Structure formats: structure tokens, C-alpha cells
Amino acid sequence: MRSIGKRVELLRVVAHPVRIRILDELLKGVKCVSDFEEFLSISQPNVSQHLSLLRQYGVVDYYMDGRLRCYFLKDPIIPDILEVLKKDYMEELPAPACCPVTKKGTYPGERRR
Amino acid sequence: MRSIGKRVELLRVVAHPVRIRILDELLKGVKCVSDFEEFLSISQPNVSQHLSLLRQYGVVDYYMDGRLRCYFLKDPIIPDILEVLKKDYMEELPAPACCPVTKKGTYPGERRR
DNA sequence: TGCAAATATTATTATATATGAATATAAAAC
């Protein structure tokens, strides 16, 4: 079981516009590097660098097919993260009705804001 | 409705060990700055800096109670992110059984890895 | 065997982020 620290680290690795697009694309199926190169319109070395990072953190893996590397999703947290990321949220969370849990708060008091 | 770019940005803001702990604590209820200072054992200015960033991105808000600032969660995506982050995942995702969706792949071929 | 295709790695540089220290602000208490 992964520590909370490791999970946050993973979140940081994933929280990048290009890498999110890569992962979202992998959600649909296996893809090779040159597919991403085209799809993302970024340089091949840069695609490889992002994939390398994702591999390093166990987020993706690949198999070889001739000289292609076919990448696929490996970490099961990824589909869940992508789902939350795409979900629509209509409202803000309800403001707390009463009484901070803080030891110092003396609510109810004036709400100045 | 928030763009996907904004969502990824938000994810990046959230993907920090201290800020995750702050948010996880706010999940339990309202807290003020000095509570965090104690709980996180980091300096007051640093707590304020993290809270400032979270405010800037609409993740949290606060009300004033005397000279205390009582912070609370505002963005509804946060509980969902925290839930995914805490969830236990037992297995890796199943490796793709067949046939890359890539235009270049010629699978089935030898799986070298 | 040598060439071309697909991908990876390394080095460099620019930029962003994080933290600590110092200072500022704002409200309450006296």
C-alpha cells in the first residue's frame, strides 16, 4: 500500500497538461510514441521525456512491437483521477453553518465576509 | 464550466504535500491559520502562503471571527480528489489483450517486454 | 552489412516553485 506522500508525488507527476492528454489518450487504448507526437504536436524527444517520467512512476508501461513501443496505462488510480477531472461540478461546497472545530475559534461571531 | 486546462492547473496547485494536508484537515471542519501552524509544524508565513495560493485558485475561502480567519473548503472537486487519493488499489490495470489502436502498430507481434 | 525508422537519453538553459526572513496590516485588548 502506497504512502500518502507517494500518492501526492504521483499526483504532481500527473498534473501537467501534456501528461494529462497522454493519459487521457491511453485511456482509449494502446498508443505509440509517434502517435502522440502527431496528436500533441510536440517534439518526439519531449514526448519521450514525458513518457519516461510516467514510466518511472509506474503510471504507464509498454510492450514492443517491432520498433514501436506500445504504451498502455498501468496504475489503476489514473482512470479515477481522469474521471474526477472531467466531472462537472455545479455548486460550491456549502459554507460551514456553524462552529469551527478550531480550538481558538469562538464562533458564532460576526461574519465579516 | 471550467476548462480542462484550468482543471489541470488546479490539480497542480493541490498536488503539494503541505497543501494536501491542509485540505484534508479542512475536510473535517473549519480551521484557522494558527491551528495549521501547529498541526503542520511549519512557520506561520508559510501556512499563509499556502492558504493564499489556495484562495487564489478558489479552492478555499474564509470568514472572519475576531482576528481569526476561519478557513473552509469551497471547491467541490476537493473532496473527490482526496477520496481518490486515499482509495486503495490492489492491482495494476490489466495489460491490453490485443491490438493497439495506433495507426502504426501491427500487433499481434512478439511481446518483448 | 549498412541504412533508415522509431524512440531514448543527455546537456543546456529558461522558467516556475518553495521556503525563510523580514516586514506590514488589521483587529482586539488594555
Added chain:
DNA sequence: GTTTTATATTCATATATAATAATATTTGCA
């Protein structure tokens, strides 16, 4: 009105991250 308490802001610096360019590796194929 001055002091104290709670919090915010600013500045400086260290560190991490990102992208580009150049080069290396690996594999299939002529």
C-alpha cells in the same frame, strides 16, 4: 491611543521543472 495577537505580504534565494537541441540506441529491412 498604544500594545498585542493573528495573519498577510514582500523579497531574496535555493531548488525543481520544462523545453529545446543534439546525440545515442535499437531494430527491421534492403
